[in-house]
Amino acid sequence: xxxxxxxxxxxxxxxxxxxxxxxxxxxxxxxxxxxxxxxxxxxxxxxxxxxxxxxxxxxxxxxxxxxxxxxxxxxxxxxxxxxxxxxxxxxxxxxxxxxxxxxxxxxxxxxxxxxxxxxxxxxxxxxxxxxxxxxxxxxxxxxxxxxxxxxxxxxxxxxxxxxxxxxxxxxxxxxxxxxxxxxxxxxxxxxxxxxxxxxxxxxxxxxxxxxxxxxxxxxxxxxxxxxxxxxxxxxxxxxxxxxxxxxxxxxxxxxxxxxxxxxxxxxxxxxxxxxx
Numbered sequence: 001x002x003x004x005x006x007x008x009x010x011x012x013x014x015x016x017x018x019x020x021x022x023x024x025x026x027x028x029x030x031x032x033x034x035x036x037x038x039x040x041x042x043x044x045x046x047x048x049x050x051x052x053x054x055x056x057x058x059x060x061x062x063x064x065x066x067x068x069x070x071x072x073x074x075x076x077x078x079x080x081x082x083x084x085x086x087x088x089x090x091x092x093x094x095x096x097x098x099x100x101x102x103x104x105x106x107x108x109x110x111x112x113x114x115x116x117x118x119x120x121x122x123x124x125x126x127x128x129x130x131x132x133x134x135x136x137x138x139x140x141x142x143x144x145x146x147x148x149x150x151x152x153x154x155x156x157x158x159x160x161x162x163x164x165x166x167x168x169x170x171x172x173x174x175x176x177x178x179x180x181x182x183x184x185x186x187x188x189x190x191x192x193x194x195x196x197x198x199x200x201x202x203x204x205x206x207x208x209x210x211x212x213x214x215x216x217x218x219x220x221x222x223x224x225x226x227x228x229x230x231x232x233x234x235x236x237x238x239x240x241x242x243x244x245x246x247x248x249x250x251x252x253x254x255x256x257x258x259x260x261x262x263x264x265x266x267x268x269x270x271x272x273x274x275x276x
Contacts, residue, residue, distance in 0.1 A: 016181055017045040018069035020089045025077035030109055030166055034073070037174045040196075042236030043181065066092045071103040071177060074152055076116050078109075081126035087145040094148045103180060106157035107173065117153035119146055182238050186231040186246060195232060202233050245270030 017038055021031045031047070038045045046065045066072065072093045080086050096102040108116065115121040130142055160169050205216050218226045227248060238244040245267045253259045 013070050014044070014068040015046040015065060016043045016070055017177060018066050018072045018093070019045060019047045019075070020072060020086060020093060021075035022077050022080045022083050022086055023048075025079050026075055026109060030160075030170075031075055033166065034075075034170050034173060037170050038177060041174055041178055043174070043177055062089070063092055066096055067100070069096075069102065071105065071180065072096070073105050073107060073173070073177075075107045075109050076111050076113075076153070078111055078122050079126070080111075081116075081119070081123040081145075081149070082129070084130070087148070090148040090152060091144050094151055104152060104155055105173070105176070106152050106155055107169075108153075108157065108159040110160060110162065113153050113159060117150050119149060123149070178235065182235065186235055188228055188232045188235060192225070192228065195229065198229055199232060199236070202229065203236070206233075206237070243271035 019031060019035060021027065026032075035045055035047050046069060048062060048065075066089065074090060074093065093102070093104055097104045106113075106116075111123075112121065115123050118124075119127050127142065127146070130145075131139070134142060158169055158173060160166065202216065202218075206214050218229060220226055231246070234244070234246050238246075247263055247267060250263060253263055256262075
């Protein structure tokens with residue numbers, strides 16, 4: 001049984017995660033798989049689909065998407081620093097970290113973090129190119145790029161090396177994001193057959209955006225996954241409420257002495273965020 005109260009909507013946070021990456025390097029494999037894992041776990045993720053060559057100015061809509069994200073994941077790949085667009089994104093992300101307390105998580109995709117931090121290797125080559133014939137205004141921008149790279153690479157993140165499983169790293173990142181968005185997320189096994197269809201049906205029945213009280217029953221014989229589906233739904237929507245509680249095994253616990261009282265106490269503690 002799950003209970004929630006007082007929905008929380010923020011005009012400044014529309015997306016859970018903003019993905020910053022160099023499309024030519026990772027769009028069709030690592031970043032695509034990471035995006036699918038996040039979306040599949042109910043994490044509202046922004047990924048820019050534009051693959052055409054861009055101009056010098058970053059699009060206002062993209063800047064807005066960065067501002068409206070709670071977390072930014074930056075995938076540093078071999079050619080990330082070649083893209084002025086990516087570097088401008090990164091400067092904006094660091095601004096949001098400072099001004100809006102946005103969480104920033106770096107992923108070093110087959111690159112040495114020290115190369116990113118100190119602009120060495122392919123990153124040094126990219127900056128040598130950017131600095132060619134740069135005037136004063138361009139040099140000021142380049143310094144902002146360098147500062148953003150250094151600051152981001154000093155943050156805790158993931159370093160994906162050769163011969164390391166991408167799926168394992170993606171699973172770690174996804175679990176980390178879910179925990180950050182909802183510290184009380186419940187464990188649910190991945191790749192459960194038929195889960196997505198049932199989740200969509202449940203979400204449509206609950207329709208949390210109507211802001212009304214709803215009660216939905218999940219019926220079936222024991223062991224078919226009723227509690228698992230309830231946990232998965234809880235993980236997907238609980239971050240949209242100020243107070244949440246998941247009460248499992250209510251019937252069994254209510255048979256014990258003071259069982260109902262303990263369940264009531266847990267409900268109040270969870271919703272009111274009181275220490276037990």
